[in-house]
Amino acid sequence: MGGGNESPRQKMIGMMYLVLTALLALNVSKSILEAFVAIEENIQVANENEFARGEEKKQQLMEVATDKSNPAVADKAKAYLKDVEKIEKMSAEMIVFLDECKFKIFEACKEKYKEKGEHGSMIRVPYDKKLACKPTRMDLSLVAGPDLYDEPMLVMGINEDIKNPKGTGIELWEKYNKYRKEITELVVKSASTPEKPYSLKVDNINEFKDGLDLEKKVNKMFEKGKVSPDEIDEVKKIYKSLSKNERHEIHHGEVTGVHWVGKTFDHNPQVAGIASISALQKEILTARADAVSLIRSRVGGGEFSFNKVMSLATGPMIANSGDEVELKVLMAAFDSDKQPVVNVSGGSVKEVKDGVGTVVAKVSGSSEMKLSGTVAIAKKNGELKSMPWEHTIKIMKPEGTVSLPDMQVLYEGYNNRVKGVASGYDQTILAGSGVSLSKSGEFWIATPAPKTKTCSISISGKSSITNKTVSLGSFEFKVKPLPGAAIYFAGKGTGEAAPKTARGLSAKFPPDIDLQGINFTILSWKMDFMGRNFEGNGTVISDAAGKLLSQAKPGQTVTFICRYTNGKTAIKTGAVTVQLQ
Numbered sequence: 001m002g003g004g005n006e007s008p009r010q011k012m013i014g015m016m017y018l019v020l021t022a023l024l025a026l027n028v029s030k031s032i033l034e035a036f037v038a039i040e041e042n043i044q045v046a047n048e049n050e051f052a053r054g055e056e057k058k059q060q061l062m063e064v065a066t067d068k069s070n071p072a073v074a075d076k077a078k079a080y081l082k083d084v085e086k087i088e089k090m091s092a093e094m095i096v097f098l099d100e101c102k103f104k105i106f107e108a109c110k111e112k113y114k115e116k117g118e119h120g121s122m123i124r125v126p127y128d129k130k131l132a133c134k135p136t137r138m139d140l141s142l143v144a145g146p147d148l149y150d151e152p153m154l155v156m157g158i159n160e161d162i163k164n165p166k167g168t169g170i171e172l173w174e175k176y177n178k179y180r181k182e183i184t185e186l187v188v189k190s191a192s193t194p195e196k197p198y199s200l201k202v203d204n205i206n207e208f209k210d211g212l213d214l215e216k217k218v219n220k221m222f223e224k225g226k227v228s229p230d231e232i233d234e235v236k237k238i239y240k241s242l243s244k245n246e247r248h249e250i251h252h253g254e255v256t257g258v259h260w261v262g263k264t265f266d267h268n269p270q271v272a273g274i275a276s277i278s279a280l281q282k283e284i285l286t287a288r289a290d291a292v293s294l295i296r297s298r299v300g301g302g303e304f305s306f307n308k309v310m311s312l313a314t315g316p317m318i319a320n321s322g323d324e325v326e327l328k329v330l331m332a333a334f335d336s337d338k339q340p341v342v343n344v345s346g347g348s349v350k351e352v353k354d355g356v357g358t359v360v361a362k363v364s365g366s367s368e369m370k371l372s373g374t375v376a377i378a379k380k381n382g383e384l385k386s387m388p389w390e391h392t393i394k395i396m397k398p399e400g401t402v403s404l405p406d407m408q409v410l411y412e413g414y415n416n417r418v419k420g421v422a423s424g425y426d427q428t429i430l431a432g433s434g435v436s437l438s439k440s441g442e443f444w445i446a447t448p449a450p451k452t453k454t455c456s457i458s459i460s461g462k463s464s465i466t467n468k469t470v471s472l473g474s475f476e477f478k479v480k481p482l483p484g485a486a487i488y489f490a491g492k493g494t495g496e497a498a499p500k501t502a503r504g505l506s507a508k509f510p511p512d513i514d515l516q517g518i519n520f521t522i523l524s525w526k527m528d529f530m531g532r533n534f535e536g537n538g539t540v541i542s543d544a545a546g547k548l549l550s551q552a553k554p555g556q557t558v559t560f561i562c563r564y565t566n567g568k569t570a571i572k573t574g575a576v577t578v579q580l581q
Contacts, residue, residue: 033146033271040140040275047282051134054289057296058084064299077299083190084292087183091288092132094179098281099127099136101155101168102274108151109270111144133288135281140271152265152273162262169261172280173246177204179284180242187235187291191228191298200225202239206246214243230387234294238287308334310354332356334377341384344373366442367426369393394426394464410435410455410477413568415517416446418457422472425461429469432457435477448479455479482569485520486510487562487576500552500580505539507564507574522564523571529558552580 061084065077106113106122113122125137140146153159157166165173181202188200203221208214218236227235248263249256258266264276314328334340334355342349346369347361361371371393376386410416419442422428430437434455436447448455458474486493486509490502493510507520526535527545529552534545541549541560549558559577 033269036269036271036275037140037143037146040138040271040278043275043278043282044135044137047135047278047285048137050282050285050289051131054133054285054292057289057292058088061292061296061299073299080190080295080298083186084295086186087288087291088132090179090182090186091284094175094284095133095135095281096127097172097175098277098284101172101277102136102138104155104168105152105270105273108155109143109145109148111270113138117142133285135278135285138274140274143271143274146271147269149267149269149273152268152270156261156265156273158259158262158265162258162266163256165259165261169259169265173259173261176242176244176280177206180239180287183242183287183291184235184239187231187238187294188225188227190295191231196228198226198228200227200235205243208243208245214240218243231294234290238290241290242283242287308355310334310356312356338378341376341386342373343375344371346371363393363395365395368395408475408477410446410448410479411482411515412448412450412452412479413566414447414482414515416448418444418446420444420457420459422459422461425463425470427462427464429460429462430457431460434479446477448477452479482515482518482566483509483513484572485564485566485574487522487560487564487574489558489560489576489578492576492578494575494577496578497581498578500549501546502549503540503546505541505560505562505576507562518566520564520566522562524563526561527558528561530556549580554581556580 061077061081065074065081067074067077103113111122115121119142120139122139122142123136124139127136128134150159155167156169156172158169160166181204184202185200188198192198200222201224205214205217205221208217218240222232222236244260246260247257248260265273268276310332311329312332332355339352340355340357342352342357342359344359344361347359350358350360352358357375359371359373361369363369369392370390372388372390374386374388376384378384417440418430418437420428420430430444432446432455434449434452435457436449437457438445446457454476456474456476458471460469460471462469485507488506488508490498490504491506492498505522505525507522509515509518522539524535524537525541526533527541529545529548532548534542534548536542536545552558557577557579559575561573561575563571563573565571
């Protein structure tokens with residue numbers, strides 16, 4: 001088939017290849033269409049299962065509502081049934097609308113879906129108002145024009161522009177988003193009580209990169225509302241299951257901004273379009289079943305099974321003699337065949353037995369230690385329900401002290417560091433008379449009042465569990481002036497050897513006095529060397545005095561008398577005598 005130079009035999013062979021290619025294409029197309037018919041059949045089976053799941057939960061709630069043995073629970077169930085009725089109504093409206101979308105496509109394709117043919121009617125089970133949420137059961141194997149796609153595109157309003165659907169297509173998109181908003185808000189609000197009202201303003205999140213991005217945006221939306229902590233994961237699941245990207249940037253390999261309706265129904269054969277609508281019905285039925293199941297679980301006897309009970313008593317982790325403690329005593333139910341799954345951060349799980357997980361951890365830290373994790377239990381359907389847990393342990397440090405009553409001294413003009421320990425209490429409180437106290441890390445800073453000879457410090461212990469404060473005693477301290485400083489020349493004290501070229505003087509506590517944070521400043525000095533005297537201000541001797549010292553012979557001594565201060569107490573005088581080298 002390449003040109004006029006081919007022989008009759010070559011032309012005949014080329015024609016045969018062309019016919020064969022066309023036949024293969026027809027067979028592939030037929031197999032694809034048959035696959036869509038099979039897929040749609042499987043979706044309809046799944047729809048019936050989801051419908052039955054929702055019906056089962058609704059029936060269970062109705063049984064509780066008519067149970068006269070527990071009037072309080074029955075009244076609660078009756079109130080929830082009103083919310084379930086609203087869910088039923090909005091779900092049924094969507095199911096009926098989606099059925100009507102299918103019928104419009106059938107009519108556009110001139111399918112005789114209402115008539116009975118040789119193999120029966122295309123509608124196997126018609127819609128029944130008594131089973132309001134159950135879709136019409138169809139048999140697409142009887143469709144006459146399974147490969148027609150222009151007509152479905154016309155019905156969905158994308159025959160002119162797949163980026164901007166009109167008519168039934170845009171109506172489908174708007175109704176679907178409205179359903180997501182209404183069922184989510186209703187489920188959240190239905191959990192409200194007079195003491196704990198819940199509400200959520202649902203946004204239309206129709207643009208997200210992937211599942212993680214959708215999760216992030218949904219979490220942000222839920223943070224703005226007030227949703228029952230026990231149900232937040234289930235409600236998020238309902239919302240996300242009904243979420244779709246409105247625009248798709250790549251369609252048939254081209255970069256575009258095609259609308260979800262255009263992407264779903266563009267050039268799709270009739271049976272593929274019907275299968276897509278059936279898939280939407282499944283999403284509606286799943287959301288409906290999840291919502292009814294969640295509401296049903298609020299009145300007991302729901303998704304969890306129990307066959308054993310045990311007593312539990314929990315209370316504070318620390319206490320002291322004479323404290324009044326409060327215990328929580330309860331009866332716990334568990335399924336001996338379904339042990340909880342316990343996880344812990346900061347410790348390890350020793351064992352899980354009789355419905356209780358035993359966690360062990362080594363206590364560490366300064367004041368308290370927080371352990372956290374999750375505990376999960378399987379529902380009747382095998383799905384795990386997980387919840388976080390947290391426990392705080394107040395840390396008491398075992399300490400012993402040895403005191404010297406005669407040596408209890410505080411220095412005036414000094415930030416005395418004091419450490420108090422109230423054994424058996426997680427908080428230590430110090431108070432003073434004749435002394436001011438302030439907290440600094442693990443110590444207290446005690447500053448005696450001016451001209452005070454004695455002062456006292458009282459210690460109390462406080463338990464954060466009982467919130468009680470107990471006085472543990474008072475201790476007296478003598479108040480004394482700070483010891484004087486020692487004078488140094490070239491860093492050398494009295495009796496030590498110093499170089500005759502040295503020029504610097506300094507003042508500080510001698511090694512046997514261990515007081516920190518005090519800085520001394522030399523104000524003036526007088527030097528006595530070989531009967532000659534020099535004097536000056538500051539820490540460096542004058543050039544004339546230094547010149548005289550540089551002429552000294554080894555072993556000769558020099559004496560400096562200095563006036564110094566620490567900036568807080570009175571000016572004092574000190575002296576140093578060193579040997580020159």
